[in-house]
Amino acid sequence: MSKPKIYITKRIPAEVLHYLEQYCECRMWDGQGTPSRQGLLDELAEVEGLLTTGGPVNQELLDRAPKLRVVSSISVGYNHFDLDEMRARRVIGTHTPYVLDDTVADLVLALMLSSARRIPELDAFVKAGNWKKGAGLSEEDFFGMDVHHAKLGIIGMGRIGEAIAKRAVHGFGMELLYYNRSRRPEAEEKYGAQYCDLETVLRESDFVVLMTPLTPKTERYIRKEHFAMMKPTSFFINASRGQTLDEADLIEALQTGQIRGAGLDVFDVEPVQPDNPLLHMANVVTMPHIGSATAKTRFDMAMLAAQNLVAGLTGKRPPHVVKELQSLVE
């Protein structure tokens, strides 16, 4: 029997490709990054499986892929899936939860520490040769804010939220508030997290971490009125998706001193545009959407995505079908 054809939209580790080749006829994009939209659409006519990292899986793409049965994303977020279209065409969608939780949580703590202790700003100061006697600087010019024993508010207490809570409580003795659609008794028991409404989390926290997945309900979820509730000494950290907040409102909150600073791994438009005011604020630490980007975690994500794809194409139930499409495999 011939193997199902699959297309892979980015270079993946050789070991993962070898695994896939046992079960599938693989074509992999071997340029930088990912193919252009047109380049991708032109690959899909015969494809039964797609291994991807982003880019809309929508009507346009599905029309060009009449044989497609499984889309496996090398990501935990799947806001790029048009779930209604996929359900209507019985295309299974899978993602890669669990394997990236600790790596993303590490980055969130790094964003908290680097924004509160002004690490990129002061690193640039030292490297520019400005740390010298007689420069007219006082001790206070280098002051930051303490992370240890501060109050952390987590919006979105999922698996990554819990990994952040663990670090914050066990490593930094932080006090924890959280807001989530439903209560998370485990986070309450293990980390003493206190369940509050959104307003209390925003009003009382020294650090607010936004970790909610992007869905139609969470689009532009945090806006002007929410930033206005935060303390002027507080920091806002986002490692979910840029569209979970109103970026113009965040910029205004930073410009007007409503909040003290921000640590951002994600942006409304990515790659972030050079004229985005966030790139020109000393109190904002930016990263190029690399929450999960360590060699080990990216390997684990690619392997898990490959296993999901193979399972779906060989008639087995893939381990990580996204919850909205579970009905397709029941």
Ligand code: 8YV
């Ligand atoms: C990126 C992420 O999607 O998993 C997610 O949802 O945001 C990230 O891991 C990943 O970088 C794409 O390869």
